[in-house]
Amino acid sequence: MITTELLDVQPNELQFTFEVKKQSTCSIQLGNRSDQCVAFKVKTTSPKKYCVRPNAGIIKPKATCDFTVTMQAQKVAPPDLQCKDKFLIQCTVVPFGISEEDVTSSMFAKDSGKYVEEKKLRVVLTSPPTSPAFLPVNGELKQDLCYETSVEKDRVPNGVENIPSPQRGADNVDGFDSYEDMDESRAVKHAEELKPEKNAVELNLAKDFEELKSKLRTVNLKLKEADLTIFKLTEEKSMTTQEKNMLKQELELLRKKNNARRIMVGFPVLYVFLVALISIAIGYFAHP
Numbered sequence: 001m002i003t004t005e006l007l008d009v010q011p012n013e014l015q016f017t018f019e020v021k022k023q024s025t026c027s028i029q030l031g032n033r034s035d036q037c038v039a040f041k042v043k044t045t046s047p048k049k050y051c052v053r054p055n056a057g058i059i060k061p062k063a064t065c066d067f068t069v070t071m072q073a074q075k076v077a078p079p080d081l082q083c084k085d086k087f088l089i090q091c092t093v094v095p096f097g098i099s100e101e102d103v104t105s106s107m108f109a110k111d112s113g114k115y116v117e118e119k120k121l122r123v124v125l126t127s128p129p130t131s132p133a134f135l136p137v138n139g140e141l142k143q144d145l146c147y148e149t150s151v152e153k154d155r156v157p158n159g160v161e162n163i164p165s166p167q168r169g170a171d172n173v174d175g176f177d178s179y180e181d182m183d184e185s186r187a188v189k190h191a192e193e194l195k196p197e198k199n200a201v202e203l204n205l206a207k208d209f210e211e212l213k214s215k216l217r218t219v220n221l222k223l224k225e226a227d228l229t230i231f232k233l234t235e236e237k238s239m240t241t242q243e244k245n246m247l248k249q250e251l252e253l254l255r256k257k258n259n260a261r262r263i264m265v266g267f268p269v270l271y272v273f274l275v276a277l278i279s280i281a282i283g284y285f286a287h288p
Contacts, residue, residue, distance in 0.1 A: 005033060005117065006032065006033060006034050006038050006091050006092075006093065006117045007030050007031065007032065007033065007038065007040065007059075007089070007091050007117065007119065008030070008031035008033055009028060009029075009030060009031075009089060009119050009121070010028070010029045010031070011028070012121065013121055013122050013123070013124050014026050014028065014069055014087060014121050014122070014123050014124065015124045015125075015126060016071050016123065016124070016125055016126070017126055017127075017128050018071075018074075018077060018081055018125040018126065018127060018128075019128055020073075020074060020075065020076065020077055021073045021074070021075065022073055023070055023071065023072060023073050024070070024071045025068055025069065025070045025071070026068070026069055027066050027067070027068050027069075028066065028067055028068075028069065028089075028121070029064055029065070029066050030059060030064065030065045030066070030067070030089070030091075031059075031063075031064045032059040032060065032061055032062060032063050032064070032065075033062075034061060034093065035061045035062070036061055036093045036094075036096075037058055037059070037060060037061065037093070037094050037095070037096055037098065038058070038059045038091050038092065038093055038094065039056070039057070039058050039059075039091065039092055039093075039094045039098070039103050039107055039108075040056065040057060040058075040059065040065070040089060040090065040091040041055065041056040041089075041090045041091075041103065041105065041107075041108055042055045042056065042067060042069075042087060042088070042089055042090075043087070043088040043089075043090065043179035043180060044085065044086065044087045044088070044179060044180065045084075045085050045086045045087075045179055045180070046085045047180045048072075049071065049072055049074075049085065050069055050070065050071055050072070050085075050087075051069070051070040051072065052067055052068070052069050052070075053067065053068050053070075054067055054100070055067070056100065056103045057100045057103065058094065058098060058099065058100050058103065069087070071123075078125070081125040081126070081127060082125070083123045083124070083125050084123075085122075085123040086120055086121070086122055086123070086179070087120070087121040087122075087123070087179075088118055088119070088120055088121075088179040089118070089119045089120075089121065090108040090116055090117070090118050091108075091116070091117045091118075091119075092107055092108055092114050092115060092116045092117065093114075093115070094107065
């Protein structure tokens with residue numbers, strides 16, 4: 001029979017910062033004090049309310065393992081933030097070579113003759129530092145009037161979600177049978193039941209996102225149209241420049257042709273004038 005403690009659990013309680021309709025998470029570290037492999041399993045009195053990952057595993061000798069506990073979003077706050085939920089960590093020595101997939105509930109059965117160590121953890125709820133549910137009045141924390149009204153309204157039989165009756169809470173403290181294995185699928189299903197408002201917000205966000213995408217597509221189309229118009233204007237400008245250059249060239253050719261015609265028209269008159277002048281000179285010298 002093993003008499004020493006197998007696991008060192010830190011911290012020794014689960015502390016959640018409670019806010020209505022918001023999830024809260026805390027982590028627990030398990031340290032294997034022994035020189036053997038230790039298997040562990042996590043149970044709770046309210047499996048629908050919490051999600052544990054991983055909820056079972058193997059810890060090597062002198063090693064540590066962390067698991068995370070997520071408290072699903074709650075619609076109302078418990079009176080005075082008092083919570084009677086409990087967690088139970090069971091552990092036992094297993095042979096080397098066993099994997100996490102091989103961990104089953106039967107490993108932790110007390111009637112099997114094995115040494116099964118059990119550690120209880122209580123749940124502690126704390127209010128957020130800037131919670132609107134508590135307002136300082138004369139140096140003391142007083143609940144807001146609207147918050148008190150909401151709490152009083154919900155304090156009816158079976159009206160507070162996931163809060164066990166006093167008799168059940170007492171059973172949870174002492175009885176191991178009240179602890180149930182963590183079933184993540186049930187916890188997720190329960191969380192989905194608490195998300196109508198979140199789904200509505202997500203739906204509105206998705207609608208806004210689609211509208212933004214539609215506006216973005218419209219802007220992209222306008223940008224493409226603007227690019228096409230700029231391209232056409234650039235092409236027209238280029239063609240206009242080419243036509244202008246061609247007109248300049250044609251004008252230069254016309255000027256050259258006009259100058260050539262002037263030269264051709266003026267040349268015969270000068271020629272006749274020179275011939276006449278030469279003829280007069282020859283006649284003058286031939287007949288003195």
